[in-house]
Amino acid sequence: MATQITLRMLREREACDKQVELFRSLFGDAVEVTENAAVAVADRFDWDWAAENFLTAPAWAEYYRVTAAARAEYDRVTAAARAEYLRVTEAARAEYDRVRAPALAEYYRVTAAARAEYDRVTAPAWAEYLRVTEAAWTEHDRVRAPALAEYYRVTAAARAEYDRVTAPAWTEHVRVTAAARAEYDRVTAPARAEYDLVMAPARAEYDRVMARTFARLYREQEEE
Numbered sequence: 001m002a003t004q005i006t007l008r009m010l011r012e013r014e015a016c017d018k019q020v021e022l023f024r025s026l027f028g029d030a031v032e033v034t035e036n037a038a039v040a041v042a043d044r045f046d047w048d049w050a051a052e053n054f055l056t057a058p059a060w061a062e063y064y065r066v067t068a069a070a071r072a073e074y075d076r077v078t079a080a081a082r083a084e085y086l087r088v089t090e091a092a093r094a095e096y097d098r099v100r101a102p103a104l105a106e107y108y109r110v111t112a113a114a115r116a117e118y119d120r121v122t123a124p125a126w127a128e129y130l131r132v133t134e135a136a137w138t139e140h141d142r143v144r145a146p147a148l149a150e151y152y153r154v155t156a157a158a159r160a161e162y163d164r165v166t167a168p169a170w171t172e173h174v175r176v177t178a179a180a181r182a183e184y185d186r187v188t189a190p191a192r193a194e195y196d197l198v199m200a201p202a203r204a205e206y207d208r209v210m211a212r213t214f215a216r217l218y219r220e221q222e223e224e
Contacts, residue, residue: 003222005054006030013053019046033218038211043204047214059217070209077202085195092187099180107166107173114165121158125151 007029010020023031026041038047051063132147 003033003219004030005033005050005218009054015049015053019049033215033222035212035215038215039208042207042211045211047207047211051210051214051217055214055217056221059221063213063217066213067206067209070206074202074206078199081195081198085191088191089188092184096177096180096184100177103173103176107169110169111166114162118158118162122151122155125154 005023007020007024010023015023022045026045031037038045051060055063129147129151
């Protein structure tokens, strides 16, 4: 039997647009599944998703069993690195939150009336959109487009007014918090870099294990 995965197969399993386009850029319309091919793109393509969608139940159980050790090691490294990152950045985060809280509160206060008016205008249009699309779920794609277009048409003026009213308040919020954000980024940057450095080998190994295991099991089930 064929041991390929194709673009059509991804679409049939409703893969996200990003992965579909990535698959196309990496492989074209199809790829012969081998361990080398899978490992070569293990840091980009989601082989874990592929395992969930293309392996049979017994093969999936075996996949989960084989990758468990790598997953546990990745989780262990992640937890320790994350805890250290949070410890190092705690003071900077608290200071940023302290400065940001009143600015955000003021933003919400200033924009509350505009938000309420926007919600009032858009609620009936959204309810109508849901009514139309729910009733015709079996023809979802065909019915959804005009219903969504009508929703956007009806709510466009309200959205424009909401954006007009809230824009100055958001600009002020950004201005007030800019210095605190810059200081937060400055203080946390070394900790973030260290976190990424610690995480990279564990993530890479986990990705490689998933890719190799999926490729082996997929070939075995398709060649039976």
